[in-house]
Amino acid sequence: MTHAQAAKRFTADVDRTTWHDGALWFVRQKRDRMAYSLPEWEELRELASQIKNHTLSRLDEYLEEFERNATANGIRVHWAANAQEHNEIVLQIIRQHNGKRLVKSKSMLTEECHLNPFLIKEGIEVVDTDLGERIIQFNDEPPSHIVLPAIHLKKEDVGQIFHKHLGTPEGASDPQFLTETARQHLRGHFVAADVALSGVNFAIAETGGFVVCTNEGNADLGVTLAPVHIASMGIEKMIPRLDHLGVYTRLLARSATGQLSTTYTSHFHRPRPGQELHVIIVDNGRVEQLGRPDFRASLKCIRCGACMNTCPVYRRSGGHSYDYTVPGPIGSILSPNVDLKKHSTLPFASTLCGSCSDVCPVKIDIHVQLYKWRQIIGSQKAMPAGKRVGMQLLAKVLARPRLYARLGRVARRMLASTPSALTHNGTINPWAIAREMPEPPKQSFREWYAANQK
DSSP states (O other): OOHHHHHHHHHTSHHHHHHHHHHHHHHHHHHHHHHHTOTTHHHHHHHHHHHHHHHHHTHHHHHHHHHHHHHHTTOEEEEESSHHHHHHHHHHHHHHTTOOEEEEOOOHHHHHHTHHHHHHHTTOEEEEOSHHHHHHHHTTOOOSSSSSTTTTSOHHHHHHHHHHHHOOOTTOOOHHHHHHHHHHHHHHHHHHOSEEEEOOSEEETTTTEEEEEESSSHHHHHHHHSSEEEEEEEGGGEESOGGGHHHHHHHHHHHHTSOSSOSEEEEEOSOOTTOEEEEEEEOTTHHHHHTOTTTGGGGGOOOOOHHHHHOHHHHHHOGGGGOSSSOHHHHHHHHHHHOTTTTTTGGGSOOOOSHHHHHOTTOOOHHHHHHHHHHHHHHTTOSOHHHHHHHHHHHHHHTOHHHHHHHHHHHHHHHHHSOHHHHTOTTTOGGGTTSOOOOOOSSOHHHHHHHHOO
16 A cells, blocks of 8 residues: 555544644644754754764774673673564573563564564563553554654543453543553563563663663663563664763754653663673664665664654654654655665655754754655656656656647646536546645746746
């Protein structure tokens, strides 16, 4: 299903679309207030961008430095070339400890690797402990946002999900009551877990440690109680020095949720006494993206979700319409690298307005990369045949000014006499489904200019 087809299903519920749009714009406005409160905001963005540029240019060296220092700290480091290797390493660690129960905090990398269904198939109980992640796990669907995974659901939806899975009273939708219900439900899973898994927000080559940022404390509770802690980390999470960390912690929460900082910013440098600590460093297509000069900067992403909160297309089409782990503008850059044919419509799911690039805390040129993917998709004939032929014909017309002018005159005359039932037919002209066609002018700007120039 293309993005347009999936988005059509989401926008069929006008009230939900309007609410989804407003909820995300509210978060965008919170981000703006926090950004404007810091006089050095743009300097922080530039510094964060340059640190990432430097790190990516020497990524192999910093990864090896991280491994040396982490190993010296007593952390067991594993390397995974792809999702399958990552999942098998996780399973192997669990089985080494005769584990049956895994508690998991938010990790987009494990979503990308489809870890949950893999482990469940192997007989492992997997419980997502982030509240939003637990809600969508009950609902058997992927996250629709990388920071707000259940943003597409209203509190009444959550009430129905909890009534079905946790036995809450039907119709109960008070957020405080639902949150307390989830807290009590998850406590038992934390205590009983054999293994806890977390993501990694930042890995520090200098110290061999890593940082996990959460707002609920679920990652801390899980990894503190379980005898085994597994941290899944994409290679792009690396930063060189501990001094650099403050730049990103000042940017991350402000960009993501409009907070001064995440409620919990937890540092892990070595396993606690009696615990095993494993870090799995995962490639899964990132090296290929690193080797693409036009798209290398996408690996600077710190997964704040700011580009999604501002994107007019994402806000009105919903995260599930992208059919990729990371939706929105940044996902539309990453996904063609994974499967160009499958995700060929995503770079076109953008107005190229540049708002995503404007809010990106590490200054990724997102809208430029979307445009470059469109060029590649066109050159490799990965777009639908009708669109490809149409663009070729349009290119020929636009390359011939006189032909363009003649066709413009014909089109204006035809539109002036064409019934509205035809001009607003959704099959013939999808653009006019939610828009009024303007009245055709009697002359083009070119004709007006020729008649009025002095």
